[in-house]
Amino acid sequence: MSRTPVVALVGNPNAGKTSLFNALTGSRQKVGNYPGVTVERKAGRLALPDGRVCDLIDLPGTYSLTPRSPDEAVTRDAIFGRIAGEKPLDAIVAVIDATNLRNHLRFVLELKPLGLPLVVALNMVDLAARDGIVIDAARLSALIGLPVVETVAVRKRGLDALGRALAADIGDTPPALPIAAASDLKALQKQARQICAAVETSTGAARRWSQRIDAVALHPVAGPLLLAAILFFMFQAVFSWAEAPMGWIEAGIAALQADLAQRLPDGVLLSLINDGVLAGVGAVVVFLPQILILFAFIIALEQSGYMTRAAFLMDRLMARVGLNGRAFIPLLSSFACAIPGIMATRTIDSPRDRLTTILIAPLMTCSARLPVYAVVIGAFIPARDVGPFGLQGLVLFALYLAGILGALVAAFALRRTVTKGAAPPFLMEMPKYQWPAGRDMALGLYGRATAFLQRAGTIILASTIVLWGLASWPQPPADGNRPAIEYSLAGKIGEALEPIFAPIGFNKEIVFALVPGMAAREVAVSALGTVYALQGVDEEHADGLIAQLRAAWPLPTALAFLAWFVFAPQCISTLAITRRETASWRWPIFMFSYLFAAAYVAAGLTYHLAVAAGL
Ligand SMILES: Nc1nc2c(ncn2[C@@H]2O[C@H](COP(=O)(O)OP(=O)(O)OP(=O)(O)O)[C@@H](O)[C@H]2O)c(=O)[nH]1
Numbered sequence: 001m002s003r004t005p006v007v008a009l010v011g012n013p014n015a016g017k018t019s020l021f022n023a024l025t026g027s028r029q030k031v032g033n034y035p036g037v038t039v040e041r042k043a044g045r046l047a048l049p050d051g052r053v054c055d056l057i058d059l060p061g062t063y064s065l066t067p068r069s070p071d072e073a074v075t076r077d078a079i080f081g082r083i084a085g086e087k088p089l090d091a092i093v094a095v096i097d098a099t100n101l102r103n104h105l106r107f108v109l110e111l112k113p114l115g116l117p118l119v120v121a122l123n124m125v126d127l128a129a130r131d132g133i134v135i136d137a138a139r140l141s142a143l144i145g146l147p148v149v150e151t152v153a154v155r156k157r158g159l160d161a162l163g164r165a166l167a168a169d170i171g172d173t174p175p176a177l178p179i180a181a182a183s184d185l186k187a188l189q190k191q192a193r194q195i196c197a198a199v200e201t202s203t204g205a206a207r208r209w210s211q212r213i214d215a216v217a218l219h220p221v222a223g224p225l226l227l228a229a230i231l232f233f234m235f236q237a238v239f240s241w242a243e244a245p246m247g248w249i250e251a252g253i254a255a256l257q258a259d260l261a262q263r264l265p266d267g268v269l270l271s272l273i274n275d276g277v278l279a280g281v282g283a284v285v286v287f288l289p290q291i292l293i294l295f296a297f298i299i300a301l302e303q304s305g306y307m308t309r310a311a312f313l314m315d316r317l318m319a320r321v322g323l324n325g326r327a328f329i330p331l332l333s334s335f336a337c338a339i340p341g342i343m344a345t346r347t348i349d350s351p352r353d354r355l356t357t358i359l360i361a362p363l364m365t366c367s368a369r370l371p372v373y374a375v376v377i378g379a380f381i382p383a384r385d386v387g388p389f390g391l392q393g394l395v396l397f398a399l400y401l402a403g404i405l406g407a408l409v410a411a412f413a414l415r416r417t418v419t420k421g422a423a424p425p426f427l428m429e430m431p432k433y434q435w436p437a438g439r440d441m442a443l444g445l446y447g448r449a450t451a452f453l454q455r456a457g458t459i460i461l462a463s464t465i466v467l468w469g470l471a472s473w474p475q476p477p478a479d480g481n482r483p484a485i486e487y488s489l490a491g492k493i494g495e496a497l498e499p500i501f502a503p504i505g506f507n508k509e510i511v512f513a514l515v516p517g518m519a520a521r522e523v524a525v526s527a528l529g530t531v532y533a534l535q536g537v538d539e540e541h542a543d544g545l546i547a548q549l550r551a552a553w554p555l556p557t558a559l560a561f562l563a564w565f566v567f568a569p570q571c572i573s574t575l576a577i578t579r580r581e582t583a584s585w586r587w588p589i590f591m592f593s594y595l596f597a598a599a600y601v602a603a604g605l606t607y608h609l610a611v612a613a614g615l
Pocket residue numbers: 012013014015016017018019020030031032033034035036037038039059060061062123124125126127151152153154155303437440
């Protein structure tokens with residue numbers, strides 16, 4: 001039996017390793033135009049031109065063989081064959097960014113003495129050409145004594161040549177395990193500079209060009225204004241652009257319910273489908289357009305290279321509360337979901353900084369909260385304009401802002417107590433400006449959409465059915481004159497927990513919806529959808545949850561509910577990943593407790609202030 005050689009992609013962060021990995025193996029791993037996207041080892045299959053098949057490994061980017069953070073340690077361990085259960089490497093593809101040759105070359109020079117077969121992928125030659133940089137690849141190859149292949153990962157250029165170079169380099173017997181030796185980084189840096197000077201000619205055109213953009217984007221006054229304008233526009237778009245498609249989805253669900261009501265006899269089955277599945281899952285699925293619009297913006301900003309500039313603008317503020325500059329990207333990822341955000345903290349070197357970032361990550365408004373916000377805003381905030389802005393978009397913006405401010409306050413408090421210590425300075429490479437690639441955008445959005453629908457089809461569907469059962473049984477007695485749901489188990493659970501939440505203005509239905517909301521935050525919305533559908537506040541399903549909430553909740557309760565979800569501790573998956581990443585139960589328990597307390601206080605304050613204000 002022939003053996004399967006193992007080849008790893010190694011290089012500085014943001015060199016295009018994952019893009020190359022995806023192009024070579026047909027995978028869909030996340031790429032992004034900022035350092036530290038990949039934090040885990042990922043494997044795929046690569047067919048070499050000579051017919052052999054090898055395992056291709058994508059690794060986190062690292063600046064040298066001396067790791068500074070947990071993700072970089074993964075790369076070192078993979079190179080030295082120290083990962084338990086994994087075969088040692090047969091060859092390395094060193095991926096370097098042609099627009100940043102001098103810095104990336106140093107790492108190649110550090111890898112060379114390891115003695116493993118090494119092929120250099122000179123990536124991003126398209127951007128180098130755009131930037132007026134010409135690199136003599138043949139000369140480079142001769143000077144460093146390694147095969148050099150020019151590639152453009154995002155256009156799949158140079159892949160065949162890369163395969164041929166690899167095939168020529170991989171022998172039939174595995175090479176000896178490399179031994180770590182201390183290297184003189186200063187000397188390597190000097191050598192890299194000399195080689196670079198010999199092979200590269202540059203007109204410097206691009207540098208001027210991106211400097212001109214940065215003069216505005218990083219300007220102390222214009223920069224923050226531009227950032228605020230972009231964010232405003234984004235939240236406006238979430239409401240105004242989504243209106244039509246949301247209407248279609250709602251109408252589609254209502255038509256389906258009406259059609260089923262015609263075909264099926266009145267009874268348990270009809271109630272399960274209409275009041276349980278369609279009302280519950282439908283209440284969440286309606287928000288797909290809003291989620292996609294939000295992510296289209298976020299992905300485009302990430303891909304263009306602007307996000308790291310935003311991080312730089314935020315740095316002063318972040319440093320003031322004791323947060324590491326590297327926390328920005330994990331926190332940014334947490335707007336999608338705290339889970340990838342918490343995993344992305346592996347790029348943070350100091351354990352204390354990392355822990356602080358993990359603990360505040362759930363305060364970034366994850367996409368699961370968007371349905372909750374949107375349904376309450378839709379029901380209680382009038383769709384009128386305040387100056388040039390829509391009021392609904394402004395309120396949504398304010399809720400996201402409240403989460404961010406909450407995180408800053410929490411970080412400030414944690415850094416002075418639980419995770420005490422000095423904060424290191426901000427050090428982050430600014431990526432190149434670039435037009436967002438259509439394919440990456442499409443893949444990113446596709447990934448978000450499938451993840452959202454998968455949750456709707458699994459965890460939300462399952463909890464909705466359980467909820468429907470709890471809210472339907474036991475059935476009311478024949479002479480019962482109160483709403484049926486009050487006789488059910490759900491009603492009893494709501495009643496039992498109500499005293500805890502009554503002081504902050506929550507009613508039984510909310511309390512009942514919070515419990516399954518533990519599984520996933522959107523379930524709170526599907527639970528409300530089911531509860532109110534069963535209560536039959538109005539017989540017309542077509543009016544949907546928004547109209548039902550408007551009829552059932554006083555405004556202070558609605559506002560308190562929004563405030564609760566800014567902090568909302570309930571998400572089992574986040575607690576589980578925190579347990580994994582901190583390797584103890586202590587921190588997830590701490591996280592849950594402090595978030596619960598914060599949510600309770602925030603909701604209570606909001607409720608009583610709103611009542612006092614006569615709302
Ligand atoms: N124009 C151009 N863009 C590229 C090329 N290769 C990668 N990119 C872009 O460069 C950015 C970084 O790519 P990734 O593949 O995520 O880089 P990485 O090396 O895996 O980064 P880390 O995982 O953070 O270490 C993305 O925006 C890619 O779309 C290329 O050859 N040409």
